[in-house]
Amino acid sequence: ELKVEQNPLFLSMQEGKNYTIYCNYSTTSDRLYWYRQDPGKSLESLFVLLSNGAVKQEGRLMASLDTKARLSTLHITAAVHDLSATYFCAVDRPGSARQLTFGSGTQLTVLP
């Protein structure tokens, strides 16, 4: 059974600081996703990581994937208040429908 563990679950950080969210998964998968969710809203796709060593960056967010370690990281650089949201990682399950298994989410609050 595929399990996805995300940590930390809660993160308060000051504006301008850097931090990393970690996502570990238990079995082999060839796709890892990062999503952002604002309160009361749906999920917004941030990154899709397809291969070992993949790195993608968008603004102050950078995601990487190490398939051998079954680990993905979402690094936040010089945080700003607008980044406050809940971040989820999710992994494709093997099989034709490839349904997603999600981590529990990291609730990020960026303080002034």
Added chain:
Amino acid sequence: DVKVTQSSRYLVKRTGEKVFLECVQDMDHENMFWYRQDPGLGLRLIYFSYDVKMKEKGDIPEGYSVSREKKERFSLILESASTNQTSMYLCASRFRGGYTFGSGTRLTVV
């Protein structure tokens, strides 16, 4: 852009009622999914469908059923709503590049 539309944003239903949550996608995708989201638990898969009239149970199917009579529409049915089904329900459609999620239905069962 793919659009996934959930018909209701908020619903309040009584215990024991039969509840229908509707989801429509506009891009002819084969795979559609229903998740529920609860604080601290992330999103958990209820049911999914990989074609018309084809469905499979996810991780937490108890108390739910689904219907997919047309490719664009995937319905989640709560046969007899209970208070522990109070949650946010998210529908998703899969395409080659990933998934698109609907805006969610917040269901309260009283």
